[in-house]
Amino acid sequence: MATQVVISLCLPMFTPRQEVPRKDFCPPLRKTQTPGRLTWQGEVLGVQTPGFTAAVRLGAELLRNWYDHCAAWCGPVYLSSPCDDSLAGIFQAAGIQDIREYYYWDDQQRGVCLDKLLEDLEKAPERSVVVLSASAHYPTGADLSHNQWAVITELIMRRRLFPFLLLPPQALCYGNVERAAWPVHYCASQGMELLCAQSFSHCFGLYGEAVGHLLCVLKQNSLLLSVQSQAATIVKSLWAQPSAGGANIVATVLSNPAHVVEWKEEVKHIVERCMLIRELLRERLRLLGAPGCWDRLTQQSGLYCNTGLNEDQVEFLSQRRHVYLLPSGCLNVSAINGRNLDYIAESIHRALTTSL
């Protein structure tokens, strides 16, 4: 039941067809027509996993074992530059050693550089897997626009690449669950097959309960049972079954309309706080006369933000000001609050203006 409701978060045009005995697998979903909504043919498989990493790992194992089986595929897998530094290790642990990067964040532009991204993907060998963040890109917070998605998916289809979407902090960007999942709908509506790793850590605050999900969109419904059975075989020797506690909470909330309303309000509260902090930080930096343009703070969304500070400046902040950022210059905006905002703004200002 958990996976049924979770799939509907990404692909709301689906409704469950039947109950199945195994709670950790989703029954085949039937497509319902909604005027004006994106529609597509195909089948969806959902697998509950103990957390987001586990979902990525399962997807990686599925690909390594079964993607382009006759050609004994073993990569390459393309990750954005920068990305979550644990991703490469997960694909490698699944047996895929050929990990490459595609251009994503541009320091100069302080955003996504689409041209260079497309250039890199254009050169990718056919059958490469491309890992794309559906929303709230970690660690930059910089997301692709709808137009950019259209261009990228066109390239992916033309070059016969395979998309592996990441959706860890669904809804934490805009407070809107559907909006965050738009890229998943869109790819599916273009008739693409894809994998999508989801996490409920952030949007339910259930970090410690390891609630994750792997979505698999397939073209042919005849493949559903075989892919599902192979996923089960992989899971059996990794963790056998996923943990129930957190998934029960998520399923209970999502399958009760009153709870869903309450949940969406609470998520909105998180998002609004993050947006407020971004606004306030930007304003403080402007007032202090901190060099550079800080609009990106409010243009990016979600929990993380790329300050654009370089390594020396990041070190200055930790050594001299006791303000700790990731080495990439990214920070979690929710760690900023009324009591430390001034100190942090002042520290960033000093990092930028002190000659190092």
Next chain:
Amino acid sequence: MSIFGEVPQAPPVAVFKLSADFREDSHPQKVNLGVGAYRTDECLPWVLPVVKKVEKLIVEDSSLNHEYLPILGLPEFRSASSKVALGDDCAAIKDNRVGGVQALGGTGALRIGAEFLRRWYNGVNNTATPVYVSAPTWENHNSVFADAGFKDIRPYHYWDAANRGLDLAGLLDDLEKAPEHSIFVLHACAHNPTGTDPTQEEWKKIAEIMKRRNLFVFFDSAYQGFASGSLDKDAWAIRYFVSEGFELFVAQSFSKNFGLYNERVGNLTIVAQDGENLTRILSQMEKIVRTTWSNPPSQGARIVSKTLNCPELFAEWKGNVKTMADRVLLMRDQLKGKLQALNTPGTWEHITQQIGMFSFTGLNPKQVEFMIKERHVYLMASGRINMCGLTSSNIDYVAQSIHDAVTKVQ
């Protein structure tokens, strides 16, 4: 054309298929003796009273939140778990050379241990190190070690079908002939699926050869407390090996003895030569966990930790475990008694000599088929039954069915 077009349908897991067939069967007297979980005399799952109590305490505790656990897991869970396996007065623990890795069930603990050994044991990335599993064994042992990268997985003699007991001579012979540094997966107690364990004297012989031939000891401990009703008794083999100075792994599961099957609560206990070794081993374990599930789930671990670390709750838990073990022992006794009263051909001593959840009845595949098709009594093709599936309501019917199978089907 789908990129998954070549994917073949994988065979279903036998025990789940059996349960599925059982569910679809509408016969009023059907019995499921294939289930791998404890059932009450009403044939229902049992949430341990102490678990219910502790769950409430956790929910009421406003100091708890849902932040990520450390990669290696909840510290108080790990230490308490290792202590329950190795004993309160374990010298190795006092020497600070015992560590734990919280894992997703016993399977997760086995997998992390297997991944570590494949990377760092007997050289670096030595996938050729032979891994020995008992014949028969829990079928997932093969998959776990194979998927961790080991290429050479072999059976060691264990079950003597003719005598319905342990094939000690065969086992010791395999130990003598195994290449040095081979890994042996040993069932700490309540061997699955045979229910047949070595005696203490037999364990001593096994340990002597393993030490002499530098074989690696990997215990699978899924039934501590469940087998005899005594935690200490069921851990005797593990504790003996530790006292003999072995460096070893123990994959522990709390699925059965806490009834926490779906919360995935396991622990990989590591006994290292010294604290410095342990530190380095744990650092590598962390790397492996990081790319598997990254941070383990907290719910089940909190329940176990709270219980093990509180004397009153610990005592209550031991009582709950004994309740389960005692019911199993009662069913064994009664089944044997009824078969003997029916004058069912053959000897049935093995039913009470075997220990734990499972019993290898000795029924052959044709007799098993008869049991399922004609009597709607479901058991594994190997003749394995789960004693927990027996209740005071169905035991007469099951005994009669076994009698019929043995007398009518050869």
